[in-house]
Amino acid sequence: MAEPRSPDPYDDINEAVRTEWEAETTPAERVKDVIRHTYDPVTAGAVADDAQTTTKTARKHLETLAEDGFVTTTQGKHGATLYQRSNESLITEHANRLLSERSVEELTTRVAEMQEEIHEYRETYGVDSPEELAVRLGSEALDNSDPDARVDRSVVTEWQTTRRNLAFANAAVSIGKATDYIAGGRSNSTPAVNSQ
Template identity: 35%
Template sequence: MTDDTNWTDINERVTEEWKAETTPFERIYEVLEQTHTGQSAAEIAERALMSEPTARRHLDALVSTGFAATEQDGRTTLYRRDDDRVLMTRIRELRNEATRDEILDGIRRMKAGIREYEAEYDALSPEELARQLPTEATEEWEDVTAWKTTRQNLAVAQAALAYDEASEQLTA
């Protein structure tokens, strides 16, 4: 790699390092992991720094393994990550990283945090709070985001616990 004085743009340097340190498949995987709404193979290829045919080949492999999903927009195939797969991965990671007691403790803390948001803002959900807030209410908007994140994490923790219980019942 060239020395730092030849780099005029930090984004250019990071992009070149990413390209040098990863395979095309790894770059497609990383881009797709961040793709919540459908994008064409050309759009993903551009973000992953490769040709469209190469991107399409890797995207099709990810679709066949269940990591990616497709939808049609006219004649264009749009690719996005498969949210069910992402959810199951998060559930498995939590089950592997935390004990049942740790998950239960986390669920209790998250429920308490949600009750605190409800009491502080006299709202039943972050969406209800968001409808009431003026756009300049910076701290409150941060709380809306934190509340939503807590609800998502709570749902994953509860799903991990239920999955664990179901697994135990199936093997009993």
């Protein structure tokens, strides 16, 4: 019968992954990776802890990311600078992911379909937004109105999701068209006009 093997020094798989991540990345890469997944404002110290670096180093890299537009800053209650991922960088990342999966033409078609879905929500429920529908559903629940006439609350989430996806698809189409325009402008450069 074989002897049970002694535990590895990295029994905690999370610690092993963290150690490997630290060895294979720079502090700047780790700070960006941490803030990429940070949606609420946090201090440089909190980012430093997660990024396995010092607060001073994290702050330096966060300030660079803020200058690049990847991070936004706000003032905390006690005057500390708080950092979080910028909406623009989230939108750009999501739009670029969509462009890697679909062509501008496919996305344009999908935009039209989602616009039609939103139009149908408005027509069907007689309100302009999912938030207005949620308020109406809340009022209906308080009024104990006819259960057969009630709207499934999942419609609110579906409408919000469609609206969000439409915004990302529109951004992707805009980025795709701008990229094509710039690329076309470079390859089809206009010759200089002779001013004689």
